[in-house]
Amino acid sequence: MQLKEPGIVVGVSNRHVHLSQEDLERLFGKGYKLTPTKDLGQPGQFACDERVDLVGPKGTIENVRILGPVRKNSQVEISRTDSFKLGINAPVRDSGDVQGTPGIKIKGPNGEIELAKGVIIAKRHIHMLPSQAEHYGVKDKDLVSVYCDKEGRRLIFQDVLVRVSEKYALEFHVDTDEANAALLNNGDYVKIVEKF
Template identity: 50%
Template sequence: MSENGLINNQILSEIISEVVCKYMVEGESVLEQEYSIPVEVSRRHVHLTRAALDTLYGQNYQLTKVRDISQPGEFASEEKVIVISPKMKIIEGVRIVGPLRDYTQVELALTDAFLLGLSALPTRLSGDVTGSQPITLVGPKGSLTLTEGAIRAARHLHMTPQDAEKYKVKNGDRVKVETEGENGTIFKDVIVRVSDKSKLAFHIDTDEANAANIKGSVFSKILY
C-alpha cells in the first residue's frame, strides 16, 4: 500500500502477473482433463460380404441407406436379418451396416449372447472373426450358416493421425477412457484405431453404455 491507501502500481502488477500465471497453469491442466471425445453406442448389427448379401437378399441386391453413422462412409441400412444361434434361439431385426465388406460378421453385446445361448462370445476388433462363434443369418431370399462370425466388438477409439498426436497415443495402443456424468465409468483396454478416414469417437456396445448411464450426447476423456 502507498501512503494514501492506494495499491502501489508495481505491487499491483506483481499481483496480476502472479494470478495470471497461476490461472494459466490451472487452465492448461483443466484443458487436458476436458471430456472431449464423443461416446457412441453400437447396437447389435451385421456386416456382410457381397456373396452373403446375394444369399440373403438376392443377386446384386443394393442396400438402402437409412442414415450415415459415425465413421465416414458407413451407413445404417434399411435391411435387417434374423440371427439364429446353434441353440435355435432367435433375435430378429438385426440391422445390416454398410457398405459391404470383405468379411461377414455379427456384432453382439453380451446380453444378446445370453438371449441366443452363446456360451463364449470372444471380444474382437472388427474383422477378426477367426475362431469366433458360429451363427446363422436369415434374409428374405435365403439363409447363411457361418462356422464363425459372432463377436463382441472390443471397445475402441477412432481418431485421425492429428488426433493421435494431440492425445499422445498411437494405433493399437490400449488406453483407459473415462465417461462423464452421473455413473461415469472408466473403461480399460480401449484399443486406439488411427486412420485418416476416421472421425473422433469412443465406441462401446449397448451393455457398456447401460452400465455407464450413457444417454444422448455424452463425452469422454483418455486417462493418462
Template identity: 55%
Template sequence: MERQEIETITKLVLASLQEQSTDNTGFEVPVGVSNRHIHLSQKDVEILFGEGHVLTPKKELMGGQFACEECCTIVGLKLRAIENVRVLGPARSATQVEIAQTDARKLGITVPVRESGDIKGSAPIAIVGPKGAVYCKEGCIIAARHIHMSPADAKMAGLADGDYVSVAVDNERGTTFDKVKIRVDESFTLEMHIDTDEANAAEISTGNKVKIVRKA
C-alpha cells in the same frame, strides 16, 4: 551457478515441457453406442436378399460405412433368435455379426471379445433374410471397445494408432473403461465406440462425453 548445472536444469525443464505437451489426460471424447449389427459379404447379400441385390444406404457413418435399409434375423443355438438386426454397408470380404453379451446369452452362444475383422475361431451364427439363410461357422463377435480418431485428433491427444488408454465417465456411476484401443485414420471422426451393455452399465448414451485419464 556453473555451466554444467545450468545445462542440467535446462534439460530437465525441456523434458518436463515435452511431457506436458504430449499429456493425453483429460482429453474429451464423444461416445457412440453401437447396437447389434451385421456386415455381409456380397455373396451372402445375394443369398439373403436375392441375386444381384445391392445394399441400400439409409444413414451415412464414418469411414465410408453406412447403415442400410436391410435388416435380418440372427439365430443361435436351440433356434433362439433376434429379429430386425441392421445390416451395415458396404459389403465386406467376410460376413461378421457384432452383438453384446446380453444378446449372446439370449441366443445361447459363447461369443469372444474381438476387434472388428478378427473373426477366426469366433462364434457360429445363422442369418436369415427374406430370400434365404446363411450359416456361418465363425463370424459372431462382441466388439472390443475403441476410440476412432483423425490424425489431427491423435496429435492433439498425444496418441498414436494402436495405443491403449483408460477412459473415465464422470457421472453417478463413476465408471472407468480400461483397454480402450486407439484407431487412427483420415476418414475417422472423434468417437468412442462401446456396445449397449457397456453404455447401460455406465449410464451413458450417444453424444455424452468421456475423458481419457491415462495411457496404458
C-alpha cells in the same frame, strides 16, 4: 486423475451385421444393393433399411440391422446379453479379428446362410485421425483408459483400443451393455485418462 482435453463423443453400437456381397445376395437376391437410411459417425459408414434374423442354438434375435457398405467378409457384432439369448459364447475382439470365433445362422427374406465364424463382442475402442492421435499422445493399437462422468454411474473403462486412420472421425465406441452400465447415450462425451 488428469483428463485429456477435449472430450470425445460417444457412439453406442447396438447389435448389427456386416455382410459380404456374396452373402448379401444369398439373403436378399442376386445383384442386391444395400439401402442406406442413416449415415454413421465414421465416414462412409451407414445404417441400412435391410434387417435379418440371427439364429443361435438357444434362441433367435429378429430384425437385426445391417450396416454398410458391404465388406470382404461377413461379421456379426453382438453384446454379452445377446450372446445369452442366442446361446453363443462370443469372444471380445477387434473388428475383423474373427479367427476361432463361433458362427451363426442368418435368415433373410430370400434365403439363409450359415457363417462358420464371425460372431464377436466388439472390443471398446476410439477412432481418431493421425493428428488427433498426436494431440492425445497415443498411436494406433495403444490401449488407454476412458473416464465417463455420468452422476451416479461414474466409471473408468480400461483397455480401450485406439484405432488411428486418415479415414476415421473422432469417436468412442461401446456396445449397449457397456453404455447402459455407464448411463452413456449417443452424443455424450468422455475423456481419456492421462494418469490415475
